[in-house]
Amino acid sequence: MKTKVLSLVTLIMFGVVVAFAGNKVEKIKVYGNCDQCKARIEKAAKAVDGVATANWNKETKMMDLAFDDSKTDVHKVSMAIANAGHDTEMHKATDEAYNKLPGCCKYERAKAGMKMDGKKDTKMDMKMDHKM
Ligand SMILES: [Cu+2]
Secondary structure (H helix, E strand, O other), X not given: OHHHHHHHHHHHHHHHHHHOOOEEEEEEEEOOOOHHHHHHHHHHHHOOOOEEEEEEEOOOOEEEEEEXXXXXXXXXXXXXXXXXXXXXXXXXXXXXXXXXXXHHHOOOOOOOOOOOXXXXXXXXXXXHHHHO
């Protein structure tokens, strides 16, 4: 019995690996409220060249991303989402972009600096990216 379950798990895992061959899978946190946010966030992510799938969960605020890492990276996707008005764990939306959101979508923003999970280089990355 146990062997059967194990081989099934192996088979499923193999399938997942094949499906994402050449692709990178990442999970990032994106701030938002509702289904409208979900549509906006996913649209912004999918508009980035190289993004295969973008799935945002409004309960957990986590975005599952699959992308071709020869074409894009998680920072570029994160920037695109921030440009649409949604803060991510890596990039903050401009106040201008945030203010353009409909009232129901004005998610609560972390005020005194975002949670950085103790990663000091996050802020530096942000500055570098914005220069480009
Ligand atoms: Cu919304």
